[in-house]
Amino acid sequence: MRYSSSVNKGARGFRGVVGESKWARLLELGVPRVHGPRVPLLRQGDPGTTVLVLLSGRVKVFGTEPDGGRLLLALRGAGDLLGEIAARSASRRTATVETIDRCTVSVVPAERFNAFLEEHNGQAALADYSLSKLSQTVPYQVELVHFSPERKIARLLLEVVALADDAVADRYRVPFSQQELANSLGVVRSTISQHLLRLKDSGALRQDHGHLVVADPGLLRAFAGL
Template identity: 35%
Template sequence: MIPVGVSARTWESLVTAGSERRFRVGDVLLRQGDPPAHVLLLLAGRVKALLTLPDGEVLLLAVRGPGELLGEIAVLGGDGRSATVIALDPCVTRVLPADRFRAVVRETGAETDLLRRAMRRLREGEEWRAETAALPAGPRVVRALLRLAVSGREVGLGQSEIGQAVGLSRGVVAAELARLREAGIVATERGRTVITDLPRLRALAASGRGTV
């Protein structure tokens, strides 16, 4: 799988230039505040990106799957890591030192494409934060499920983690999931939610109601 906004030629060049590194569930792939020494290409498994605010609150920013670049924005911008990335599954990656990554980007002429990709990610984050600030609990949970689902169906996160994504307590998330479960829109088990009626969930998200 090739990341959106990255050509097949660039992706193949990056994969070839990198060396394999594997991570176990719970391992930290990148840590917020660390210098941008390398970039990771995620070939297998899922990761979550967490932002720790100055007051200690932790926000879940995204869940990423195979075919993702991790840490490239910090390397291209020369800033410290903006988030902590943790393995949700056993992960297989290719790691490129920052200098090698920048060299491949220059050789393949991918600078503009990666800049557009970075800007798109920033806009996505801003939209999500705006939703979190403006919407009530029901719509927040509904839209979070759609954003966090893998292959459009499964959210392999617990209620506390979903709460981190939308600024809600575990109890509030549990209540909203219970309503969706009773309506036959989702099925839940420990640490996992499956979307069983994707069209209805999307319709709820579009309506802005979030409650059945």
């Protein structure tokens, strides 16, 4: 399968770091797969035998607690790598990755991914990318401890709509149920309901045919403290 290597000025993630020609070469090393929403792509504890290159759609990354609880660690979108740390170190995966939308990935065997990095002097690019991912992940832990539920909700909703690509039919539609929001943020559902009602009353959010929609991103940013 051939992929276009034309310049994409809006590229993000690892794609934005390595550039279009190397990105296209990386895709040629893998096998494309399409997955529907809410499908586990990688599981915590499994061996890191592959790297997933995310071509379209959004995913959530979460850790599983001993009691079965799930702690949201990050959201990822098109242009990101999934599972590259375990593949580089030949270790077990430290988190589970699950699709939010219909997603297209390229499945690259770990040995091919590592050879790609060697061939293209990609270690520095991967280090830069990993650092950027870390800077995005740490705020989730800070928010869980220090932010009000309303601010946590607003920031999560802003991020998930920002990651929507052209494959998402309605980029401002929130792809989470109230229970999923509660699980992701570590709060009870009644708290989520209370603050969503306030956000809807303010005009930042609205309900559309049973789905939550970001109606005013600027106002939602104010609630997020951004």
